[in-house]
Amino acid sequence: MQEKTVYNFNAGPATLPKAVMLKAQEEFVNYRGCGYGIVEESHRAAPFEEIIQAAEANIRKLMGISADYDVLFLQGGASLQFAMVPMNLMVPGKKIAFCDTGEWAHKAMKEAKILGAGINLVYDGAKEKYSCIGDVSSWQFDQNDAYAHICSNNTIYGTAYNQYPDTGALPLIADMSSDIMSKVVDVNRFALIFAGAQKNMGPSGVTLVIMRKGLAERCPETVPTMLRFSTHIKAQSLYNTPSTFSIYMVRLVTDWMLEQGGVPAIQKLNETKAAKLYAAIDESGFFRGTCAKADRSKMNVCFRIGEGNEELEKKFVSESKAAGMIGLKGHRAVGGLRASIYNAMPMAGIDALVAFMKAFAAKNG
Numbered sequence: 535m536q537e538k539t540v541y542n543f544n545a546g547p548a549t550l551p552k553a554v555m556l557k558a559q560e561e562f563v564n565y566r567g568c569g570y571g572i573v574e575e576s577h578r579a580a581p582f583e584e585i586i587q588a589a590e591a592n593i594r595k596l597m598g599i600s601a602d603y604d605v606l607f608l609q610g611g612a613s614l615q616f617a618m619v620p621m622n623l624m625v626p627g628k629k630i631a632f633c634d635t636g637e638w639a640h641k642a643m644k645e646a647k648i649l650g651a652g653i654n655l656v657y658d659g660a661k662e663k664y665s666c667i668g669d670v671s672s673w674q675f676d677q678n679d680a681y682a683h684i685c686s687n688n689t690i691y692g693t694a695y696n697q698y699p700d701t702g703a704l705p706l707i708a709d710m711s712s713d714i715m716s717k718v719v720d721v722n723r724f725a726l727i728f729a730g731a732q733k734n735m736g737p738s739g740v741t742l743v744i745m746r747k748g749l750a751e752r753c754p755e756t757v758p759t760m761l762r763f764s765t766h767i768k769a770q771s772l773y774n775t776p777s778t779f780s781i782y783m784v785r786l787v788t789d790w791m792l793e794q795g796g797v798p799a800i801q802k803l804n805e806t807k808a809a810k811l812y813a814a815i816d817e818s819g820f821f822r823g824t825c826a827k828a829d830r831s832k833m834n835v836c837f838r839i840g841e842g843n844e845e846l847e848k849k850f851v852s853e854s855k856a857a858g859m860i861g862l863k864g865h866r867a868v869g870g871l872r873a874s875i876y877n878a879m880p881m882a883g884i885d886a887l888v889a890f891m892k893a894f895a896a897k898n899g
């Protein structure tokens with residue numbers, strides 16, 4: 535048994551609650567007295583049915599999802615949703631509105647283009663190097679488009695919407711992979727929300743889709759069975775073998791979230807965690823946040839040393855690792871440093887990082 539505490543600031547797969555990891559360990563070989571592990575169980579058997587239903591019920595409760603929405607557990611990651619969403623929801627002759635706030639938004643846009651959809655670029659963050667989102671109330675949406683796509687939290691650049699754009703009657707689709715269930719969100723504003731589990735909900739291998747009922751009927755006849763939302767709605771996510779272990783873990787993580795007091799309590803904690811870390815950056819005179827303050831993500835904190843001192847940043851990454859903090863290197867697309875502080879990152883992890891940053895700045899400033 536490893537006693538050493540390592541704080542994991544990786545962007546995803548990411549840290550999970552210690553209590554959940556211990557529970558999964560305890561149940562792994564003998565799931566709740568049944569004499570074998572849940573990974574060995576049929577996805578059609580009663581023990582797994584209870585798990586997938588409980589996971590869905592937890593998510594509905596945590597996010598306040600009404601009966602007007604279906605909740606699906608799919609595979610292929612958020613990246614498959616970049617294609618699956620337009621496959622199912624694009625409309626011949628209509629464009630798709632995209633708000634390009636970074637890597638994951640334009641990857642989604644690329645898939646829509648491959649499928650032949652016209653793009654209506656409502657917001658182009660490239661000009662500002664994706665360092666901000668700005669005033670979404672000034673964005674113009676064309677009500678004749680098929681739908682609008684946003685990425686709610688930009689994992690790589692470290693920005694997040696603090697307010698969602700008003701798209702009128704245009705169905706709003708959101709990639710919430712890196713901030714799902716980190717703050718209270720009114721699901722009713724969205725036609726479809728998707729999120730890979732591996733940032734805030736569990737391990738990799740399962741993707742959550744929350745979708746307004748009726749929307750799936752838009753799907754053209756030519757889309758293969760596995761890629762149709764309607765297939766998975768009808769089969770309640772059991773059309774084929776799902777990632778049973780990942781869904782089991784999502785159930786445990788969402789149990790844990792409810793025990794913490796649900797999303798409002800977690801949001802409050804996330805706000806405190808992020809405020810502490812950004813204050814340490816802003817007050818240092820050594821580190822520098824890379825994003826507009828108003829648009830800073832509370833999940834992925836991106837920063838640099840000075841104007842981008844790569845040598846010192848490298849030193850920061852290796853010394854922090856030696857001090858028991860991993861995953862602080864920025865994404866290869868942007869460089870610098872990044873601390874991903876999802877729901878499961880305890881306050882003690884933030885405190886350890888802040889203390890390390892202070893000592894590092896004092897030594898190297």
Ligand SMILES: *Cc1c(COP(=O)(O)O)cnc(C)c1O
Nearest residue numbers: 611612613638689709711712730
């Ligand atoms: C990680 C991430 C993705 C990619 O997820 P996969 O499950 O690896 O396909 C997409 N969007 C956002 C916002 C992400 O953070």
